[in-house]
Amino acid sequence: MAATAGSFADGGNTLVSAMMMFLGNTEKMYILDKVEGNQATINGHPAWGAVWDIATQQTTLMEVSSNTFCASGMHLPNGSYAAFGGNSAITRGGAAASGGTWDAVYNDFDGGTPIRILNPCSSTDDWTSPNCQWFDNSAVLALQKRRWYSTAEALADGSVVLIGGFVNGGYINRNTPDTTPVPEAAENTFEFYPANGRGVTNMTFLYVTGGLNAYAHAFLLPSGNMLVQANVSTMIWNYNTNTENYLPNMPNNVVRVYPASGAVAMLPLTPANNWNPTILFCGGSDMTDADWGNYSFPAIDTWNYPASQDCQRLTPEPLDGTAPAYEADDFMLEGRTMGQFIILPDGTLLVVNGGLNGTAGYAPQTGTTLLQGDMPFGMSLASGPVGTPAIYNPNAPA
Numbered sequence: 001m002a003a004t005a006g007s008f009a010d011g012g013n014t015l016v017s018a019m020m021m022f023l024g025n026t027e028k029m030y031i032l033d034k035v036e037g038n039q040a041t042i043n044g045h046p047a048w049g050a051v052w053d054i055a056t057q058q059t060t061l062m063e064v065s066s067n068t069f070c071a072s073g074m075h076l077p078n079g080s081y082a083a084f085g086g087n088s089a090i091t092r093g094g095a096a097a098s099g100g101t102w103d104a105v106y107n108d109f110d111g112g113t114p115i116r117i118l119n120p121c122s123s124t125d126d127w128t129s130p131n132c133q134w135f136d137n138s139a140v141l142a143l144q145k146r147r148w149y150s151t152a153e154a155l156a157d158g159s160v161v162l163i164g165g166f167v168n169g170g171y172i173n174r175n176t177p178d179t180t181p182v183p184e185a186a187e188n189t190f191e192f193y194p195a196n197g198r199g200v201t202n203m204t205f206l207y208v209t210g211g212l213n214a215y216a217h218a219f220l221l222p223s224g225n226m227l228v229q230a231n232v233s234t235m236i237w238n239y240n241t242n243t244e245n246y247l248p249n250m251p252n253n254v255v256r257v258y259p260a261s262g263a264v265a266m267l268p269l270t271p272a273n274n275w276n277p278t279i280l281f282c283g284g285s286d287m288t289d290a291d292w293g294n295y296s297f298p299a300i301d302t303w304n305y306p307a308s309q310d311c312q313r314l315t316p317e318p319l320d321g322t323a324p325a326y327e328a329d330d331f332m333l334e335g336r337t338m339g340q341f342i343i344l345p346d347g348t349l350l351v352v353n354g355g356l357n358g359t360a361g362y363a364p365q366t367g368t369t370l371l372q373g374d375m376p377f378g379m380s381l382a383s384g385p386v387g388t389p390a391i392y393n394p395n396a397p398a
Helices: 204-208
Strands: 020-023 028-032 049-053 059-061 072-075 081-084 115-118 151-154 160-163 189-193 217-220 226-230 233-238 243-246 263-266 279-282 311-314 326-328 340-343 349-352 355-362 380-385 390-392
Touching: 020 072, 072 151, 081 160, 151 217, 204 226, 204 233, 217 279, 226 279, 263 340
Parallel strands: none
Antiparallel strands: 020 028, 028 049, 049 059, 072 081, 081 115, 151 160, 160 189, 217 226, 226 233, 233 243, 263 279, 279 311, 311 326, 340 349, 349 390, 355 380
């Protein structure tokens, strides 16, 4: 790939956009897009799944049955990967599917409840075998509730907890006035995969953070509890007893979850920190609660609102017994919404992508720009693409 350290090289063509991408094994990267009119086709319809070979930089399309738009995913203990939920079936232009739960043009099924399983294969395996393909059949394997933009976090026993999400599409999962719970917008519950007899349970934290808890940030902790952060709220959660212990709010009113979409990562666990987790939160947006609007669109022209440069660290379970508290870190070089952290082998973090202004998501209008034709960037709610990567060194002097 890259000829020299710190450089980039052309890695070929993934054929579909990498809305979700994960390393399957030492040979293969797997890619999931949302259902849309991609030029690449498979079995007579646009493709939204692919696998990229690391050695050859060649891409092979893969059949996926349901709409994986903004699903969540997690590796399983046996090396398989699961992708949970997604959006309803759609047709051209993102309109509702012609057949309700299936569309005859795109050949996509409703993705709200499927649990899709992939067993990564190597180049020597038989790729015509179902064992190397996505299993995607909600009549056989499905969530108990519809979930779009849900959080999937692995647990100590090898199962996965699914937290929150939308029921169907929207900008944020609340209406105006906010009358949470909003059945048509928010799924304020959690469930497990595999369920093993466990049902769906309400989660108070999702009511507290109403509207700004899509893709809530969740990290399993050494105690067996879980750190969960959304809107400006933070808690340590015992998912076995559904007990919530609230920590201080996020400083400076910065929202990090979707659609503010800050870059968030657990810093590398090392002997120097005694393998104790610290979470880094960078970027996002400090728009006011009213600015975020509702299920339909934001209240302001978000593309004019600067993204945050703010970075905060949190050690949820300090080894010295002190109360956990946020600690201000260096500002990023510029504000970013939709940035992503990639942890590098040397323990530094690469942040890439994002926008200088606005948020993720899309809408046909805002509360102040009422006509789609007056939107300066189509339906986009962000502006100022950030094309310059940056490196964060967690061990550099303050």
